[in-house]
Amino acid sequence: YNIDSKGGNTRLVAINSNLEIDAASEEIVLKPMDRVYVRRKTEVLNPSRVTISGEVAYTGEYALIDKNERLSSLIKRCGGPLPDAYIEGAKLIRPSVGQIVIDLPAAMAKPGSREDIYLKDSDIIMIPTVNQIVQVRGEVQVPVNIKFDRDNNSVKYYIGAAGGYGDNPWKSRINVKYSNGRVKNTKNFLFIRKYPTVKEGAIVRVPTKPKKENKTDFKDVVAITTTFLT
Numbered sequence: 751y752n753i754d755s756k757g758g759n760t761r762l763v764a765i766n767s768n769l770e771i772d773a774a775s776e777e778i779v780l781k782p783m784d785r786v787y788v789r790r791k792t793e794v795l796n797p798s799r800v801t802i803s804g805e806v807a808y809t810g811e812y813a814l815i816d817k818n819e820r821l822s823s824l825i826k827r828c829g830g831p832l833p834d835a836y837i838e839g840a841k842l843i844r845p846s847v848g849q850i851v852i853d854l855p856a857a858m859a860k861p862g863s864r865e866d867i868y869l870k871d872s873d874i875i876m877i878p879t880v881n882q883i884v885q886v887r888g889e890v891q892v893p894v895n896i897k898f899d900r901d902n903n904s905v906k907y908y909i910g911a912a913g914g915y916g917d918n919p920w921k922s923r924i925n926v927k928y929s930n931g932r933v934k935n936t937k938n939f940l941f942i943r944k945y946p947t948v949k950e951g952a953i954v955r956v957p958t959k960p961k962k963e964n965k966t967d968f969k970d971v972v973a974i975t976t977t978f979l980t
Contacts, residue, residue: 839929
């Protein structure tokens, strides 16, 4: 059909997949200076794609089935994790925002749940092997890298392996960062402290306790008291 436009005449023609056109369109004769545009179907030629790497059966780039495809669906399509996969340490990188903390075991256990997040174009999913090294950093005697012991998952055990606390540890703020990017802090209730559990590939951090401002030194107290008595 015709579309009126200034300085020209535009016609839209529908062509079947077998390149056949209707009788009316067959009568169109191309002339010098004519322009023919063939529009693309962007939903077919430019689908959203994600990349998965690491310990899965089939790594590589995958086109999303639809805009609502979830993490568990992609894991199933790529053949699932391999025996050496550490699914608790799986990472999701979204270029527009950076790393997103995910819980892959929960997503696989309950597809469609809150943890089974929707995937976006250009997402990168990485599933590592088990990292047996635990790092201890911060206010300790000697920062160390030590092999994870399944029989010892307490923070104190790994701080002890680093020679104990340093000069000014902030014990109530000790935190543990896990392989998937999640960070858990120490919980404090009155004089009771509950430290996070240490897992494979974790980083135990002991912050330095900040010095209190306007803190009166003992020597200053003695000097002021002596002056007052005098």
